[in-house]
């Protein structure tokens with residue numbers, strides 16, 4: 283039954299019950315009682331549907347506020363994740379910068395003694411494992427004290443930087459040139475015999491000879507001396523460095539601007 287015919291029927295019954303003519307009708311009391319029951323049922327249904335509507339809108343509200351809370355928490359989580367990513371990147375950059383600072387010489391930009399020792403240890407280990415040895419060259423600027431004394435410490439620093447640049451430019455990518463200390467440099471040549479290392483270091487020595495420096499309209503050149511030692515598998519890296527240092531001392535004693543190779547077994 284449609285809503286309009288339902289309303290129409292109700293109107294007809296109300297009209298019937300209100301009419302004086304029907305008061306004597308034997309069906310009147312029954313219809314009247316039935317009408318009361320019907321109205322009571324209609325009121326109950328109304329109440330139930332009202333309660334059901336209220337319940338549904340409450341459930342909907344709860345659902346909405348729950349999804350709003352979940353969304354808010356998701357947004358907060360995303361924010362935390364973004365901050366954590368930024369923080370981690372900062373920490374990585376900081377670690378890289380710290381490692382760079384702790385392994386590099388601030389004046390020349392070359393690796394420092396710490397980096398050289400790290401690599402020397404690694405190379406001795408690698409040589410022990412695969413049988414391919416390496417050579418170490420120790421280089422020292424000749425009469426560097428005179429440069430400092432004559433032109434001042436600042437010029438001395440400039441000379442160190444220029445020499446470092448030349449040394450680094452002359453070696454292969456696999457080699458490592460670092461500042462051992464003061465005016466001493468070490469070049470580590472992996473998988474290289476003393477003979478081959480000597481060719482490289484002679485070339486480096488020549489390149490330094492061709493470096494012309496200008497101070498107060500004055501030109502001057504300089505030289506380096508070098509000592510080379512091939513690493514003996516089983517020896518420590520410091521034994522090899524000491525042998526290279528011994529060869530350097532020979533080069534100095536024999537007149538400087540020279541490159542000497544350490545004997546395989548020191549006398």
Ligand SMILES: Nc1nc2c(ncn2[C@@H]2O[C@H](COP(=O)(O)OP(=O)(O)OP(=O)(O)O)[C@@H](O)[C@H]2O)c(=O)[nH]1
Nearest residue numbers: 422423424425426427428430435438439464465534
């Ligand atoms: N400008 C400057 N000088 C330094 C630095 N480190 C060490 N020196 C100087 O380097 C000089 C080294 O002098 P010496 O060890 O006597 O050797 P040298 O004059 O080079 O003589 P030989 O090595 O015998 O040819 C010293 O005067 C040190 O003060 C530095 O970072 N900058």
